[in-house]
Amino acid sequence: MQTPEGASAREGNARIDWLMYPRIDMAMLVLAGCWLVHALVVSLSMEVIASDDAFISFQYARNFATGHGLVFNVGERVWGFTSPLQTLILGSLTALGADTVRTAYVTGFLWVAVTSVLLYRVFSEILPRLLSLVIATFFLFDLTQHGNYTLESNLLVALQLATLLAAAKNLPRTACLLAAASCLARPDSALLVLPILLVSRECRKLKHLAWFFAVGCLWEGFAYFYFDSLLPQSFYAKVGLSRFVPFLLNALREVASGGFAAAVGVSAGSGWLARILVLLLGFLPLLNREVRARPLLWYSLVLYPWILVLAYSRIGSFTGHNWEFYSAKFFIGVSTVVGILSFLHTAAGRLRRARSMRLALSAAALLFVGAGFALDSDQLHKDLDAIKSTPYGGGRYYTFRRLAKWMASNTPPTAAFANGEVGTLAYFSKRKIIDDSGIVTRGYLPSERMNPLAFLRRFQPEYAIVHRNAERLSVLPGIQYERIAFFPNQGYGEFSILKRR
Numbered sequence: 001m002q003t004p005e006g007a008s009a010r011e012g013n014a015r016i017d018w019l020m021y022p023r024i025d026m027a028m029l030v031l032a033g034c035w036l037v038h039a040l041v042v043s044l045s046m047e048v049i050a051s052d053d054a055f056i057s058f059q060y061a062r063n064f065a066t067g068h069g070l071v072f073n074v075g076e077r078v079w080g081f082t083s084p085l086q087t088l089i090l091g092s093l094t095a096l097g098a099d100t101v102r103t104a105y106v107t108g109f110l111w112v113a114v115t116s117v118l119l120y121r122v123f124s125e126i127l128p129r130l131l132s133l134v135i136a137t138f139f140l141f142d143l144t145q146h147g148n149y150t151l152e153s154n155l156l157v158a159l160q161l162a163t164l165l166a167a168a169k170n171l172p173r174t175a176c177l178l179a180a181a182s183c184l185a186r187p188d189s190a191l192l193v194l195p196i197l198l199v200s201r202e203c204r205k206l207k208h209l210a211w212f213f214a215v216g217c218l219w220e221g222f223a224y225f226y227f228d229s230l231l232p233q234s235f236y237a238k239v240g241l242s243r244f245v246p247f248l249l250n251a252l253r254e255v256a257s258g259g260f261a262a263a264v265g266v267s268a269g270s271g272w273l274a275r276i277l278v279l280l281l282g283f284l285p286l287l288n289r290e291v292r293a294r295p296l297l298w299y300s301l302v303l304y305p306w307i308l309v310l311a312y313s314r315i316g317s318f319t320g321h322n323w324e325f326y327s328a329k330f331f332i333g334v335s336t337v338v339g340i341l342s343f344l345h346t347a348a349g350r351l352r353r354a355r356s357m358r359l360a361l362s363a364a365a366l367l368f369v370g371a372g373f374a375l376d377s378d379q380l381h382k383d384l385d386a387i388k389s390t391p392y393g394g395g396r397y398y399t400f401r402r403l404a405k406w407m408a409s410n411t412p413p414t415a416a417f418a419n420g421e422v423g424t425l426a427y428f429s430k431r432k433i434i435d436d437s438g439i440v441t442r443g444y445l446p447s448e449r450m451n452p453l454a455f456l457r458r459f460q461p462e463y464a465i466v467h468r469n470a471e472r473l474s475v476l477p478g479i480q481y482e483r484i485a486f487f488p489n490q491g492y493g494e495f496s497i498l499k500r501r
Helices: 004-044 052-065 084-095 100-123 129-141 153-168 172-185 187-199 206-227 233-238 244-255 272-281 295-315 322-349 354-375 379-387 391-410 423-429 452-459
Strands: 416-419 432-435 463-466 472-476 479-487 495-500
Touching: 004 100, 004 129, 004 379, 052 084, 052 100, 052 391, 052 423, 084 100, 084 153, 084 172, 100 129, 100 153, 129 322, 153 172, 153 187, 153 295, 153 322, 172 187, 172 206, 187 206, 187 295, 187 322, 244 272, 244 295, 244 322, 272 322, 295 322, 379 391, 391 423, 391 479, 391 495, 416 423, 416 452, 423 432, 452 463, 452 472
Parallel strands: 416 432, 416 463
Antiparallel strands: 463 495, 472 479, 479 495
């Protein structure tokens, strides 16, 4: 029989929950908004630079914005970008007058803020809101958890989380459309979102699933008729470049440095024992009864990251291209944090005064996250500034800017250059680039990819850029290239520009 005291206690708890929950929700939105404003202010006060791969998408976006179409070299329809959605977003905003590079940073920061809110919403279904707030703010404040701001990484995980949330909330049409959008952010997202749709009873109904396939078919139909291809050229250029085991070991090192690992000092350079421990912690959410009862959740947190890593290990791209499986690192990192907090929450519930212990756990975790942010409040500025001094950051960027300036000043607008790193050069020189890595150029044999001499023999451009001090280069009998400009090492090696004689 219910006692008046018991009823009164439950009413009191309900009143506390009713008062707390809106405040916690609002706190999450305020924190995400403040972080976004902070990131924008920091980036606007600095010169922002991007990786060469990001500039490939920037080149496509700018040509799209200026009416030349989705092309890298004007007049050449090659599908050389991985993320159609990211490219179209940047192209549309560029057409409205925005600077493409800075827009990539602004939208990248926005997707980080959105992801933090979505993390909060997803995990508030299985954990107390205070602990969900810990998970979300931990991701938001720890910059090592974020993807590359100028690539599609943060957009991708935001769409994947939105798909998961919509499916869990029984919004099948919304889930199917968000799933399709995530596949346009990166095609490999199908490994996550398609199983989510098929597991969900409502989403897998044909009337709803048709929306997912309709969006996919529209893009693939466009790609087939516009690019004459159903897959991005980067797939054909990269497949088989690395063996399965070396790529897998590199991926394990990378994903083991995410989530809680970075906060306690475990990184990609740590020993295997520490990394294996971090990877095993990623299975902790399975101890949570609420997670086990939700196939959508345990598949996303536990199974999907390994499927993605194995898929990329099978494709065999460059071992250093770690951003390609960023979502695997993200979900393993989130899984680790969720598992640890779930374990502590369950343990606290078995102690006396369980409610007080759980509140104390939440408060302690929030203090841990908040203290880390307070100590590193200027870390974003440091990270963006540090990029300028790295060989593959500022070293490459400023070297290619110097090369591009020379190209624009000393060659005709119709000149064609062959080189293996093409994004920054094309964007700033506005010259045609023949890509000897094969990502934005077609018409070569599989045996010729990543072979600069083979590309020079096949395409015979007027100019060649080589990453060394070279006075001349013999390609074929009667076809020789001679140096016309030399750029000494200023952070990213020596470069020579040669002209065909």
